[in-house]
Amino acid sequence: MPASDSRSPDGRRPARGTGRTSLAEQLPGLFEALLRLPLAALLGATLAFRPRTTGTPERKAVVVQTQILLSIVGAIVMLVVGQSLARAFGIVGVASLVRYRAKISDPKDAGVMLACLGIGLACGVGLYLIAIFATAFLIGFLRWVESLEPEPVQHFLLGVEAPKPEALRAGIERLLDQRRAKFELRSLSDEQISYEVALPLDQRTDALSSAIAALNGGEATAVQWEEKKAD
Numbered sequence: 405m406p407a408s409d410s411r412s413p414d415g416r417r418p419a420r421g422t423g424r425t426s427l428a429e430q431l432p433g434l435f436e437a438l439l440r441l442p443l444a445a446l447l448g449a450t451l452a453f454r455p456r457t458t459g460t461p462e463r464k465a466v467v468v469q470t471q472i473l474l475s476i477v478g479a480i481v482m483l484v485v486g487q488s489l490a491r492a493f494g495i496v497g498v499a500s501l502v503r504y505r506a507k508i509s510d511p512k513d514a515g516v517m518l519a520c521l522g523i524g525l526a527c528g529v530g531l532y533l534i535a536i537f538a539t540a541f542l543i544g545f546l547r548w549v550e551s552l553e554p555e556p557v558q559h560f561l562l563g564v565e566a567p568k569p570e571a572l573r574a575g576i577e578r579l580l581d582q583r584r585a586k587f588e589l590r591s592l593s594d595e596q597i598s599y600e601v602a603l604p605l606d607q608r609t610d611a612l613s614s615a616i617a618a619l620n621g622g623e624a625t626a627v628q629w630e631e632k633k634a635d
Contacts, residue, residue: 434533448475473515480522557602565626569597575619
């Protein structure tokens with residue numbers, strides 16, 4: 405029995421191997437993504453937030469966040485690959501071409517680059533609904549985890565020289581509190597008071613110096629900020 409010859413009304417054969425699907429055909433994949441991406445995030449978080457054993461170093465927040473992010477990236481890639489061997493080889497080939505030699509201070513940025521690669525591949529093979537949902541899910545996830553990070557600060561050694569520095573102590577500490585700074589008294593003498601200060605990045609030292617100098621009623625006051633490297 406001869407093989408059936410399926411042709412379009414205009415007599416042309418349909419293209420094979422393109423991997424293109426209609427939006428309606430992508431709906432099952434979108435429903436899978438609605439389950440798989442949150443589950444990948446949950447299981448990744450279970451591992452990332454596992455209880456610390458005695459003697460292990462404290463985990464950094466950015467590393468924990470990146471571990472969860474990579475779980476999500478893995479789920480996105482597998483959603484794109486599905487059962488297609490061609491897509492799997494395509495991802496390997498594209499990933500091998502990626503070279504990014506700039507220094508990355510936040511490990512999450514490396515994870516986001518991988519996520520962008522996966523989303524781009526999803527768009528390239530026509531899985532638009534998965535690409536859109538994955539993008540929205542990652543934006544929501546990143547906004548949530550980054551909202552949990554402590555406020556970035558700059559570390560200083562603050563020194564204030566004045567005739568009676570003890571009289572300025574309450575005012576200085578009130579000003580530091582108003583600017584959300586964390587501080588610790590380092591020394592107090594008849595001529596100088598000094599603090600170790602963690603100042604939020606949105607606070608300016610020159611404005612704070614002027615406010616400290618104004619506490620002394622016009623008497624000579626020297627305010628010095630020595631930047632320190634964070635531990």
